[in-house]
Amino acid sequence: MTTKAPDAEKPKTTDERVREVGVIQRLLVLPGTGAIIITVILWIFFSIVAGGNNFVSMDATAAIFNRAAPLGILAIAVCLLMIGGEFDLSIGSILGFSGMAIMIGVTPSEAGGFGWSLWLAVLFALVLALLIGAGNGLLVVTTKLPSFIVTLGTLFIFRGLAIAITRQRTNRTQLGNLDEAEGFGFFDTLFGSQIELFGASFNVAILWWIGLVILATWILSRTAWGNWIFGTGGAEDAARNVGVPTRRVKILLFMGTAFAAFLVALIQAVQFTGSDALRGTLQEFNAIIAVVVGGTLLTGGYGSAVGAFFGALAFATLQQGVIIWGVDADWFRVFVGGLLVVAVVFNNYIRQRAARR
Amino acid sequence: MTTETTKEPVLEVRNISKYFGSVIALEDVSAFVRAGEVTCLLGDNGAGKSTLIKVLSGVHKPSEGEYFFKGDEMHFDSPRDALELGIATVYQDLAMIPLMSIWRNFFLGSEPTKGAGPFKMFDVDFAKKTTSEEMAKMGIDLRDPDQPVGTLSGGERQSVAIARAVYFGAEVLILDEPTAALGVKQAGVVLRYVVQAKQRGIGVILITHNPHHAYPVGDHFVILRRGQIYGDYSKDQITLDELVQMMAGGADLEVLTHELEAATGGGESSSAGG
Numbered sequence: 001m002t003t004k005a006p007d008a009e010k011p012k013t014t015d016e017r018v019r020e021v022g023v024i025q026r027l028l029v030l031p032g033t034g035a036i037i038i039t040v041i042l043w044i045f046f047s048i049v050a051g052g053n054n055f056v057s058m059d060a061t062a063a064i065f066n067r068a069a070p071l072g073i074l075a076i077a078v079c080l081l082m083i084g085g086e087f088d089l090s091i092g093s094i095l096g097f098s099g100m101a102i103m104i105g106v107t108p109s110e111a112g113g114f115g116w117s118l119w120l121a122v123l124f125a126l127v128l129a130l131l132i133g134a135g136n137g138l139l140v141v142t143t144k145l146p147s148f149i150v151t152l153g154t155l156f157i158f159r160g161l162a163i164a165i166t167r168q169r170t171n172r173t174q175l176g177n178l179d180e181a182e183g184f185g186f187f188d189t190l191f192g193s194q195i196e197l198f199g200a201s202f203n204v205a206i207l208w209w210i211g212l213v214i215l216a217t218w219i220l221s222r223t224a225w226g227n228w229i230f231g232t233g234g235a236e237d238a239a240r241n242v243g244v245p246t247r248r249v250k251i252l253l254f255m256g257t258a259f260a261a262f263l264v265a266l267i268q269a270v271q272f273t274g275s276d277a278l279r280g281t282l283q284e285f286n287a288i289i290a291v292v293v294g295g296t297l298l299t300g301g302y303g304s305a306v307g308a309f310f311g312a313l314a315f316a317t318l319q320q321g322v323i324i325w326g327v328d329a330d331w332f333r334v335f336v337g338g339l340l341v342v343a344v345v346f347n348n349y350i351r352q353r354a355a356r357r
Numbered sequence: 358m359t360t361e362t363t364k365e366p367v368l369e370v371r372n373i374s375k376y377f378g379s380v381i382a383l384e385d386v387s388a389f390v391r392a393g394e395v396t397c398l399l400g401d402n403g404a405g406k407s408t409l410i411k412v413l414s415g416v417h418k419p420s421e422g423e424y425f426f427k428g429d430e431m432h433f434d435s436p437r438d439a440l441e442l443g444i445a446t447v448y449q450d451l452a453m454i455p456l457m458s459i460w461r462n463f464f465l466g467s468e469p470t471k472g473a474g475p476f477k478m479f480d481v482d483f484a485k486k487t488t489s490e491e492m493a494k495m496g497i498d499l500r501d502p503d504q505p506v507g508t509l510s511g512g513e514r515q516s517v518a519i520a521r522a523v524y525f526g527a528e529v530l531i532l533d534e535p536t537a538a539l540g541v542k543q544a545g546v547v548l549r550y551v552v553q554a555k556q557r558g559i560g561v562i563l564i565t566h567n568p569h570h571a572y573p574v575g576d577h578f579v580i581l582r583r584g585q586i587y588g589d590y591s592k593d594q595i596t597l598d599e600l601v602q603m604m605a606g607g608a609d610l611e612v613l614t615h616e617l618e619a620a621t622g623g624g625e626s627s628s629a630g631g
Contacts (some may be wrong), residue, residue: 221481222479222481223478223479224470227457227464227465227479230456230457231461234455238448238453239454241436241446241448242440243436244465301456302456
């Protein structure tokens with residue numbers, strides 16, 4: 001299209017208008033590169049300042065991954081939703097609500113629960129979570145209100161319901177003794193067990209996390225749905241005009257974030273053999289931070305699941321690093337805020353450099 | 358030419374009206390396009406061009422009037438219905454998604470798949486290869502199908518959108534102001550693809566407010582004004598100069614010219630007189 005005087009000197013391997021770009025520059029184009037670099041920098045930083053407290057050890061590494069897994073599971077779903085151009089602030093509340101749904105299900109009826117088996121309680125919580133997700137999605141696509149506002153509303157509604165219903169039925173806001181429920185053994189193996197590796201114990205949740213990262217990466221890069229998610233977030237009207245079912249895409253993505261919240265609720269309920277109506281508070285923001293650190297654009301249409309993986313890992317490295325370093329935990333939020341701002345500036349910088357090539 | 362004119366229109370609207378509350382956006386508008394021809398819809402801002410395209414592409418349902426495709430009356434519920442019949446619309450700004458690569462854009466909404474069931478995959482290699490091939494058929498030598506569409510020029514984006522519509526078997530191609538906001542050279546590039554599409558037997562409806570772009574490629578000209586048909590000519594009935602005159606509002610323009618002359622002339626004389 002653009003006619004340019006051909007360069008006689010250059011070797012005409014492919015096309016004279018395409019410059020050979022180095023491997024490093026090709027990597028820089030990927031959205032997740034910034035998060036990988038940030039994770040490595042954080043790890044090196046803490047191994048210097050907290051190395052004396054055994055930061056560089058299998059135990060500390062396991063602790064980082066165990067911390068990162070629940071956040072990472074949430075971040076993967078949030079990442080897909082944000083690429084699709086929407087926000088979900090209600091996942092922390094859905095997490096707390098699903099956890100209480102499981103616990104109320106298995107709590108004996110004399111204590112205000114339903115006295116179900118864990119199987120039934122999990123199914124009940126799953127259906128509720130998916131309905132809440134679908135409700136969020138339907139509300140967003142039909143009212144065309146910003147999802148920020150809609151899910152801010154559902155954030156309060158479902159946190160409130162989790163506390164109010166639990167207290168009304170059981171007179172408490174914390175329920176325990178999940179290990180006494182029928183079917184606990186199976187769920188414990190699948191969601192709560194530990195894998196001993198190199199002398200440290202890794203939660204099985206890490207496998208769920210990695211599995212979801214692989215699934216999300218496959219969806220984004222190798223399926224029509226992935227193309228639709230990018231299209232819906234990149235320019236919704238244009239995508240709809242060429243026949244992408246943008247409403248269905250968005251509703252399913254909201255169901256995806258609700259499912260992730262349910263999965264984390266289940267994992268944590270099994271791990272701690274109980275749940276708290278306040279569980280998951282602020283997790284919506286932590287997940288968004290992990291996703292943004294991972295290079296996904298707040299405006300949609302651009303991002304990667306691998307980026308979200310490293311975003312969550314960077315977050316957990318920081319969290320665990322501050323603990324092992326021995327700094328007062330009060331300072332943790334200062335570091336998280338700093339991480340977010342630095343990561344966004346850094347991601348923007350490398351993206352612009354990469355675009356210029 | 359005589360055999361051409363007796364040919365049945367592939368798409369035709371008759372006596373279309375569209376009201377938005379008390380606003381009359383279109384009134385009693387009829388137009389048609391035949392296979393292998395270009396019908397140009399001309400009109401100034403606010404003439405009703407956008408409403409008419411939205412009716413043609415299935416976005417709006419007409420309040421009154423009939424819509425025929427290949428002789429059958431149609432009622433579209435969504436643009437998707439029209440698209441499935443082969444009525445493809447390329448919108449001025451909404452044609453492409455800038456952050457996505459060319460091949461992802463090219464197949465967006467109609468992804469080729471391989472495999473079956475839950476493992477059905479987007480056939481990425483086929484998509485990349487086909488994008489390059491189809492662009493080559495339109496005479497566009499693609500630099501790199503992986504390049505984001507946002508890095509293309511406006512004319513190139515329109516061309517990709519046209520090539521895409523042609524590839525997916527469009528029988529009618531509706532182009533919304535494809536040359537607006539383009540430089541002279543880029544507009545020429547796009548018009549060349551319009552002619553290409555026409556030569557491949559596609560009926561093209563070209564919406565523009567530029568008679569200089571419309572006249573060389575058009576076979577039929579419909580001029581809209583204030584939501585109504587102001588003129589309807591085949592190419593042999595009108596010259597470029599007449600078309601320009603009609604577009605500018607003909608008599609209105611003469612009045613305006615006089616007013617402007619009077620204003621400037623009057624200003625001079627009054628200062629001289631005072």
